[in-house]
Each structure stands twice: as C-alpha cells, then as structure tokens.
Amino acid sequence: MSAVAAEQPGEPSSRDRILDAAEGLFARRGYAGVGLRELADLVGLGKSSLFHHFESKPQLYAAVCARILARISEGVDRSLAAGGSPMERLERVVDDLLDLLAAQPNDARILLRSLFEDDELAGETREELEGREFTARIMSSISALLREGMEAGQFRSVHVPGLLLSLIGQTVFPFASGEFGQEILGKDPFDPSEVKRRKREVRDLLRHGLLAPAGR
Amino acid sequence: MSAVAAEQPGEPSSRDRILDAAEGLFARRGYAGVGLRELADLVGLGKSSLFHHFESKPQLYAAVCARILARISEGVDRSLAAGGSPMERLERVVDDLLDLLAAQPNDARILLRSLFEDDELAGETREELEGREFTARIMSSISALLREGMEAGQFRSVHVPGLLLSLIGQTVFPFASGEFGQEILGKDPFDPSEVKRRKREVRDLLRHGLLAPAGR
DNA sequence: AACGAAGGCGACCGATCGGTCGGTCGCCAT
DNA sequence: ATGGCGACCGACCGATCGGTCGCCTTCGTT
Numbered sequence: 252m253s254a255v256a257a258e259q260p261g262e263p264s265s266r267d268r269i270l271d272a273a274e275g276l277f278a279r280r281g282y283a284g285v286g287l288r289e290l291a292d293l294v295g296l297g298k299s300s301l302f303h304h305f306e307s308k309p310q311l312y313a314a315v316c317a318r319i320l321a322r323i324s325e326g327v328d329r330s331l332a333a334g335g336s337p338m339e340r341l342e343r344v345v346d347d348l349l350d351l352l353a354a355q356p357n358d359a360r361i362l363l364r365s366l367f368e369d370d371e372l373a374g375e376t377r378e379e380l381e382g383r384e385f386t387a388r389i390m391s392s393i394s395a396l397l398r399e400g401m402e403a404g405q406f407r408s409v410h411v412p413g414l415l416l417s418l419i420g421q422t423v424f425p426f427a428s429g430e431f432g433q434e435i436l437g438k439d440p441f442d443p444s445e446v447k448r449r450k451r452e453v454r455d456l457l458r459h460g461l462l463a464p465a466g467r
Numbered sequence: 468m469s470a471v472a473a474e475q476p477g478e479p480s481s482r483d484r485i486l487d488a489a490e491g492l493f494a495r496r497g498y499a500g501v502g503l504r505e506l507a508d509l510v511g512l513g514k515s516s517l518f519h520h521f522e523s524k525p526q527l528y529a530a531v532c533a534r535i536l537a538r539i540s541e542g543v544d545r546s547l548a549a550g551g552s553p554m555e556r557l558e559r560v561v562d563d564l565l566d567l568l569a570a571q572p573n574d575a576r577i578l579l580r581s582l583f584e585d586d587e588l589a590g591e592t593r594e595e596l597e598g599r600e601f602t603a604r605i606m607s608s609i610s611a612l613l614r615e616g617m618e619a620g621q622f623r624s625v626h627v628p629g630l631l632l633s634l635i636g637q638t639v640f641p642f643a644s645g646e647f648g649q650e651i652l653g654k655d656p657f658d659p660s661e662v663k664r665r666k667r668e669v670r671d672l673l674r675h676g677l678l679a680p681a682g683r
Numbered sequence: 684a685a686c687g688a689a690g691g692c693g694a695c696c697g698a699t700c701g702g703t704c705g706g707t708c709g710c711c712a713t
Numbered sequence: 714a715t716g717g718c719g720a721c722c723g724a725c726c727g728a729t730c731g732g733t734c735g736c737c738t739t740c741g742t743t
Contacts, residue, residue, distance in 0.1 A: 265720075281584065283500035287701065297722045299703080304720095308701065360583055363640075366647045367576055368497065390651060412652045413668050416644065420636025424579075428632065431582045435606060436628045452629050459675040481690075503731065513692050515733080520690090524731065 266304045268294050274315050278357035282312055282368055306376075313378035316365050319358050320385035326351050327389050337400030338462065344393065345422060345453050352426045353446045359426035390415065406461050414461070421453050482520045484510050490531050494573035498528055498584055522592075529594035532581050535574050536601035542567050543605050553616030554678065560609065561638060561669050568642045569662045575642035606631065622677050630677075637669050 263271070272293045276285040287308060291298040305311040330347040331340055352359050365382075393415065400406035425432055425440050432440045439445065479487070488509045492501040503524060507514040521527040546563040547556055568575050581598075609631065616622035641648055641656050648656045655661065 281497045281499060283497060284584075286699070288699080296720095298701090299723080300721050302702070363579065363643075364583060366644050367580060368500075386647075410664060410668065413664060415651055416641045416648060416656075417637045417668065417672070419644075420640035421633045424636035424640055425632045427579075428582050428635075431602075432632060435631055440632075448626060448629060452626065452633065456633070456672065456676055460672055502729070504729080512690095514731090515693075516691050518732070 265294070265296065265300075269296070269301060269304055269311070270315055270318060273311055274319070274357045274361065277312060277315055277364070278360040281364055310376045310378060313376045313382060316361060317378045317382040317385065319355070319361055320382050320389070322355070323348065323351060323358070324385040324389050327392055331392060331396065337396055337403060337405055338457070341393075341396055341400070341457060341461075342454055344396070345418070345457070346450050348422055349446055349450050349453070352423065353441050353443075356426075356441060359423045360429075362423055363427045393418075400461075407464070409461060418453075421456065422449075425449060481510070481512065481516075485512075485517060485520055485527070486531055486534060489527055490535070490573045490577065493528060493531055493580070494576040497580055526592045526594060529592045529598060532577060533594045533598040533601065535571070535577055536598050536605070538571070539564065539567060539574070540601040540605050543608055547608060547612065553612060553619060553621055554673070557609075557612055557616070557673060557677075558670055560612070561634070561673070562666050564638055565662055565666050565669070568639065569657050569659075572642075572657060575639045576645075578639055579643045609634075616677075623680070625677060634669075637672065638665075641665060 269290070273285070273290055276290055276293070287301055288298050291301055294301075301311070305314060326347055327344055330344040333343065334340070335343070394411050397406065397409070397411050397414065401408055428435075428440065436445060440449075485506070489501070489506055492506055492509070503517055504514050507517055510517075517527070521530060542563055543560055546560040549559065550556070551559070610627050613622065613625070613627050613630065617624055644651075644656065652661060656665075
C-alpha cells in the first residue's frame with residue numbers, strides 16, 4: 252500500500268493531480284500518444300480510478316484544454332481591466348500572456364495541438380464547449396481592443412483577424428517549439444532573459460506595425 | 468538499395484501513393500493517431516505491403532517529413548538564387564514559401580507537429596537525419612541573408628534567431644491553424660485572396676520592423 | 684525455359700488500447 | 714452497529730496496435 256499519508260488540507264485533489272499529469276503527457280505526445288495506463292501509473296492510481304473522475308479519455312482531454320483556456324482567459328480579462336490607452340492595454344495583455352505561457356510550460360503546446368486535433372475528437376462534451384467559449388471570449392476581447400484603437404485613430408488601419416493570427420504565431424509558437432526553438436535561439440525559450448527579449452520583440456512589432464504614423 | 472534518382476511523371480508509384488496518403492493522415496491526426504491498417508486501406512493495399520516500401524512506422528513518418536522539408540529547402544534555394552538586394556531576396560523567399568505552403572495543405576501542420584513530436588520518436592533513422600539536415604540548411608540560409616542585410620546597413624540591427632521564430636509563426640502557423648484560423652479569418656486560410664493578403668502582411672512586417680530608417 | 688527479385692496478400696502474433704465490472708476499504712452520519 | 718458513499722482497485726473485455734511470416738503472382742534477365 253502506498254502510504255496515503257500527509258493528507259494536508261492544502262494537498263491537491265486526485266482530480267487535480269490527474270489533470271496536471273495528463274497536461275504534461277498530452278503536451279509531450281499528443282492526444283493519441285498518451286495511454287491511460289501510463290497516466291494512471293504516473294499519478295499513482297489504478298487505471299480504472301481515472302474513470303471515477305472523468306467519463307472518458309476525450310472528456311479528460313477536453314478538461315485539460317478547458318483549464319488552460321480558463322487560465323488564459325482570466326489573465327486576459329485581468330490585463331484588460333487595468334485600463335489605459337489602447338496601446339498600453341494591448342502591450343500589457345501581450346506581456347502578461349507571455350509571462351503566463353512562460354510559467355506554464357505545457358500550455359503553448361497543448362494550445363497549438365488542440366487547434367490541429369479538434370477536427371477530429373468527435374464528442375461534443377460540456378468541457379469542449381466550455382473551451383470553445385473561452386477561446387471566443389479571448390479572441391473577441393483582443394479584437395475589440397484593436398478596433399477601439401483604430402477607431403480612436405491611434406492605430407493604423409489593419410486587418411484585425413490577420414493580425415490576430417500573426418500575434419498568436421509570435422507569442423504562442425515560440426513556447427511550443429521545443430528543442431527546435433532552443434536550437435535556433437541558443438537558449439531555452441522559457442529562460443527569463445529570452446522571455447523578456449520576446450516581450451520586446453512583440454512590442455516593437457506592434458509599435459512599428461500598428462501605431463499610427465503621427466510622430467513620424 | 469542503389470540511389471534511385473528522380474522518376475519521370477507518369478503513374479505514381481506505390482511508394483509515392485503511400486507517402487501522399489500518409490502525409491494527409493499524419494497532418495490530420497498526428498503520428499500516434501494514424502493506424503497502418505487505415506493507411507493501407509486508403510492507399511488500396513494490404514497492410515503488410517506497406518512494409519515492402521518502409522521498414523517501420525517511424526521510418527515512414529520520417530520519410531514523409533523529409534519529403535516536405537526537401538520541397539521547402541529546394542524552394543528556398545531557388546528563391547534565393549535569383550539575386551537582388553537583401554530585402555528583395557527576403558521578400559521573395561517569404562512570398563514563395565507562402566505559395567508553397569498554400570499549395571500543399573498538409574505541409575504546415577506536419578511541420579509544426581514534427582516540432583512537437585520529435586522529442587520522442589527515438590529511432591535515429593537515415594531519413595530523420597536527412598530531415599534535420601534540410602532544416603538546418605533552410606535556417607542557416609535565411610539567417611545568413613538577414614545578417615548580410617544588417618552588415619550592409621540596409622537592415623536594422625535585430626536579434627536574428629528571434630526574428631526567425633517570429634517569421635515561422637507568421638508564415639507557417641496560419642496554414643496549420645485549421646478550423647480555428649478559418650473561423651477567425653472568416654475565410655479559408657488557403658483561399659488565394661487570403662494568401663495574397665498574408666503575403667502583404669508579412670511583407671509589411673518586414674519593411675516596418677527590419678528596414679533601416681535611411682530612406683528619409 | 685529457368686530464375687530471382689519486387690510487389691502484394693491474408694493469416695497471425697504479442698502487446699496495448701479505452702473502457703467495464705464487481706468488489707474492497709475507510710469515513711461519516713445516522 | 715450499520716448502512717450509504719466516494720475513492721480506489723485488479724481482473725477482464727473486445728478491438729486494434731505495429732510488425733512478421735509464408736505464399737503467390739508478375740516481370741525482366743539470362
């Protein structure tokens with residue numbers, strides 16, 4: 252019997268421990284590449300116990316994705332709430348998002364993976380719809396911010412959806428690129444100095460590409 | 468295995484038909500999500516016949532990736548060969564790359580997927596090393612181009628590896644984003660008009676973010 | 684005519700897949 | 714004390730996984 256000792260009030264529940272472990276595995280090997288036996292072993296449970304917390308593998312995966320999207324959606328809301336000019340708010344959103352992705356090494360990969368895989372994964376579970384909703388919230392928040400800046404004459408007139416995709420590519424992709432990114436950069440993309448540098452890079456992109464040519 | 472050179476266009480060989488089908492399946496469902504039975508059925512062969520053309524599943528996957536990288540590497544070489552100023556060459560490389568990705572709907576996804584998955588997939592097959600080589604060639608070609616432009620004083624001084632990652636995010640990611648990209652854009656990312664628009668967007672990014680402020 | 688290689692086939696292998704089932708254990712309220 | 718309950722477990726299920734095997738056909742070479 253593995254000692255169940257140290258059930259301190261602050262200890263994470265089995266459900267959360269499953270989610271944490273599943274997040275790491277899905278990030279590394281993708282949905283189909285993860286076996287539930289392996290996951291159960293990693294958590295320290297019997298495989299059948301997983302089904303006491305989640306109905307099925309697709310629903311577990313959806314729960315993992317939903318948790319990540321909820322984190323990000325909450326972060327974006329918080330970053331936007333602080334106010335300021337459109338550019339100030341935009342830069343703060345990007346800064347905070349980069350911090351969040353850097354702090355959660357699995358998020359970027361699962362985010363991108365889920366984009367590739369949601370073509371399949373038939374089941375329309377509750378969690379999946381929840382995830383869609385979070386995604387839509389995030390996207391529309393940033394879209395609205397961009398349009399606000401344009402209407403106020405502070406932003407150049409740009410194609411909002413296109414910029415949105417570019418922004419994702421610039422913020423999320425580097426954290427998902429793994430060994431490849433490390434090899435190119437010569438350092439870990441999650442290294443604090445590199446995160447800081449990427450913030451600068453994205454910020455410069457936004458300033459150059461988005462700010463209305465008023466000063467020059 | 469003598470070095471089989473290029474085949475003239477005619478009826479595609481079984482090997483190529485397997486590669487084509489595998490490319491589509493891997494793009495949609497990832498390495499672990501594709502079963503060899505399914506692939507064989509799609510090609511119209513028995514499953515065991517696959518092993519007459521490829522030693523194993525990992526090697527088949529490596530061959531699919533290597534073929535894509537070879538296509539792209541060749542395209543980049545061709546784009547660079549035409550000459551011109553650094554900015555002209557850079558814009559042509561990006562233009563042609565976007566055309567190539569748009570013409571081969573599976574490439575972008577497999578490219579990104581392979582970045583996520585190569586942590587695993589232990590076997591160091593010939594094809595895998597071949598793929599690494601192509602990747603290195605592509606990256607160093609573009610890096611050299613960027614450095615050349617900087618040394619000539621035509622490009623602003625930028626962090627080359629960082630820009631490289633950003634560029635990948637802006638060019639490859641939109642074509643890999645699937646339904647998500649379609650939903651955001653309101654149209655298929657592969658639609659010719661959208662491809663054209665993305666070319667403009669990337670070109671503008673490069674001009675604003677890279678061109679030295681000399682033309683004044 | 685003889686032959687070997689190349690390509691293809693179905694049957695089959697052990698392992699593993701997601702998922703189910705019946706049951707045990709400890710806890711807590713009655 | 715007892716009975717309901719949530720967490721957990723091992724055993725088991727049919728299906729499918731990647732891969733092997735032996736055999737058959739086709740075809741170019743000699």
